Amino acid sequence: QKEVEQDPGPLSVPEGAIVSLNCTYSNSAFQYFMWYRQYSRKGPELLMYTYSSGNKEDGRFTAQVDKSSKYISLFIRDSQPSDSATYLCAMSVNYGGSQGNLIFGKGTKLSVKP
Amino acid sequence: DAGITQSPRYKITETGRQVTLMCHQTWSHSYMFWYRQDLGHGLRLIYYSAAADITDKGEVSDGYVVSRSKTENFPLTLESATRSQTSVYFCASKDATGPQHFGDGTRLSIL
Numbered sequence: 001q002k003e004v005e006q007d008p009g010p011l012s013v014p015e016g017a018i019v020s021l022n023c024t025y026s027n028s029a030f031q032y033f034m035w036y037r038q039y040s041r042k043g044p045e046l047l048m049y050t051y052s053s054g055n056k057e058d059g060r061f062t063a064q065v066d067k068s069s070k071y072i073s074l075f076i077r078d079s080q081p082s083d084s085a086t087y088l089c090a091m092s093v094n095y096g097g098s099q100g101n102l103i104f105g106k107g108t109k110l111s112v113k114p
Numbered sequence: 115d116a117g118i119t120q121s122p123r124y125k126i127t128e129t130g131r132q133v134t135l136m137c138h139q140t141w142s143h144s145y146m147f148w149y150r151q152d153l154g155h156g157l158r159l160i161y162y163s164a165a166a167d168i169t170d171k172g173e174v175s176d177g178y179v180v181s182r183s184k185t186e187n188f189p190l191t192l193e194s195a196t197r198s199q200t201s202v203y204f205c206a207s208k209d210a211t212g213p214q215h216f217g218d219g220t221r222l223s224i225l
Contacts, residue, residue, distance in 0.1 A: 034213055043204055043216035044157070088157070100145070101172065102214060106156035 003027055006089055006105025015114050019076040023089035023105045026070065030091040030103075033065050035074045038086045038107065047087075048074065079112045086110070117141065120205050120217040127195055128225050135190045135220045137205030143215075145208045146188040150174065150201040151219070157204065163188055195224045 006023045013019055021035075031052055036044035048063040050056045056063045062075040072091070076083055089105040118139040127133050137146065148160040149172075159172030161180040169180050177199060179191045188207075192199055202221050206214040 032213075036216075041219075043206075043218045046213050046215065049213050090157075101147075101159055101162060102157075104157040106154070 003103050004089065004091060004105045007108055008106055010109040010111060012111045012113060013079055015079060015081060015112055017079050017112070019079050019083070019110060019112075021074040021076075021087050021089075021108050021110070023072050023091075024070055025072075025091060025103075027091075027093070027103075028067070028070065029093045031094065032092045033063070033072050034090040034102070035061075035063055036088040036090060038088060040085075044088055081112050081114050084111050118205060118207055118215060118217040120203075120220050122220060123218070124221045126223045126225065129195055129197060131195050133192045133195055133222070135192075135203055135205075135222070137188045137190070137217060139186055139188075139205075139207040141207060141209070141215075142185060143207035143209045144185070145210075145214075146182065147206040147208075147214060148172075148178075148180065148188065148190045149204045149206065150199075151204060152201050160190065160203075192222075197224050200224045 004025045033050050035048040037047045038044045050063050053065045053067045060077045064073040086107040086109045088107045090102040092102050094100050121136045144165050147162045149157045151157050158174045163169045163182045166185050182188050202219045204219045206216045208214045
């Protein structure tokens with residue numbers, strides 16, 4: 001079993017839809033959870049960053065962490081064509097040393113159609 | 115406002131050649147990282163560095179060498195390139211408590 005599982009998609013939605021992206025993980029020691037957005041031929045760009053369980057909201061984006069289920073989600077409200085990208089989840093046990101290294105999901109490719 | 119820059123952006127070389135990928139950051143971040151991104155595998159850690167002159171292996175370090183004589187630079191060298199090292203390479207950096215920030219990558223093709 002991979003440490004972090006993420007459905008690669010592709011996921012295609014109409015403009016204005018609510019998008020739900022998810023990752024599951026197996027290591028209960030993970031405490032730091034991140035979502036990155038990656039446009040074609042660009043590097044991953046940090047979208048959301050949360051510590052431990054709970055929700056975090058930033059504009060149209062909401063990140064949720066459920067440590068009891070080892071499940072994290074990213075919701076995108078009122079999706080736009082400019083949201084079309086690959087979304088990567090990432091997590092780590094700690095911030096520094098080898099335990100601060102990120103474990104990534106393989107990414108979900110999202111396409112928002114006008 | 116340069117942030118983190120990688121060079122070259124594209125590189126084509128032949129098997130057996132030595133090739134060095136450059137990474138430079140202007141934030142004075144202590145941590146720097148090298149990843150490779152391949153279809154079906156996602157991002158995999160090659161090497162990381164916690165500070166100048168401190169480096170450590172990641173998941174897929176065989177065939178790669180790094181150095182970090184200055185905080186801002188973290189070059190990655192393929193000593194004798196193989197076709198299996200054809201990939202997109204990303205450099206990232208972070209400070210002690212923040213998340214990682216990535217460069218835009220180097221697309222490396224080995225013929």
